[in-house]
Every structure is written in C-alpha cells, then in structure tokens.
Amino acid sequence: MGTRKRKVFIPPKKTAPKPQPGVENAGRxxxxxxxxxxxxxxxxxxxxxxxRILGTGLYAGEIAVIxxxxxxxxxxxxxxxxxxxxxxxxxxxxxxxR
Numbered sequence: 001m002g003t004r005k006r007k008v009f010i011p012p013k014k015t016a017p018k019p020q021p022g023v024e025n026a027g028r029x030x031x032x033x034x035x036x037x038x039x040x041x042x043x044x045x046x047x048x049x050x051x052r053i054l055g056t057g058l059y060a061g062e063i064a065v066i067x068x069x070x071x072x073x074x075x076x077x078x079x080x081x082x083x084x085x086x087x088x089x090x091x092x093x094x095x096x097x098r
Contacts, residue, residue, distance in 0.1 A: 041075030041091040051079065051094040059087060063097065 045051065049066050053059045064079035067086070075091045 035092070038074050038090050038092045041071075042094065045069070045077065045091055045094060045096060050097045051077075052097055053079070053081075053089055053093060054095055055089075055093040057089075057093075059085065059089075064089075066094075 045066060047066050047069060051064055051066060053062050053064055059081055062081045062083070064081045066077045066079055068078040069091075070076045070078070070088070076088050077091055077094060078086065078088050079094070080086045
C-alpha cells in the first residue's frame with residue numbers, strides 16, 4: 001500500500017494589516033476614499049513655476065519647478081525637485097510659491 005500525502009497547513013496571520021496614512025476606511029477592509037477635487041485640478045499653474053509638493057508622498061514638503069503639464073482625467077505636472085529628482089504630481093497637490 002502507498003502512503004497518503006499530508007495536507008499542507010498554513011497558520012493564520014497573527015497581526016491585522018496596518019492602515020495607510022491619509023487613506024480613510026469607508027467601513028470595510030480594503031476600501032479607499034477618492035479625492036474628487038483632484039479631477040478639477042489647479043488652473044493657476046504654468047511651466048516654469050516654483051511649487052511646493054503637498055500631500056503625504058515621498059517628496060512631500062519639497063520645493064520643485066514644473067517642467068511639463070499634462071491634462072488628462074486627473075490633471076498632473078512633471079516636476080523636478082531642488083535635489084534633482086523628477087516625478088509626476090497631481091496639480092491639486094501643488095502649492096505655488098511666489
């Protein structure tokens with residue numbers, strides 16, 4: 001007679017997933033909220049403007065220069081920070097520096 005193959009046992013996770021900063025839970029796990037104000041964008045920005053990056057991302061609080069504007073479903077801008085790093089940011093997350 002042959003031997004029976006044992007069923008693999010995977011224990012349940014010991015900790016619950018940590019909530020992400022800046023994301024509100026809509027009453028069920030995995031749900032996120034959408035900032036519908038981002039669809040409007042900002043109209044007072046132009047290429048070459050100095051801006052501060054708002055929000056909670058990697059470059060939050062840094063000063064940057066707008067290199068290119070993109071008008072899509074959510075208006076965005078390609079910016080270059082003072083440290084020389086480039087990234088794309090929603091225009092609603094940019095604050096002009098005058």
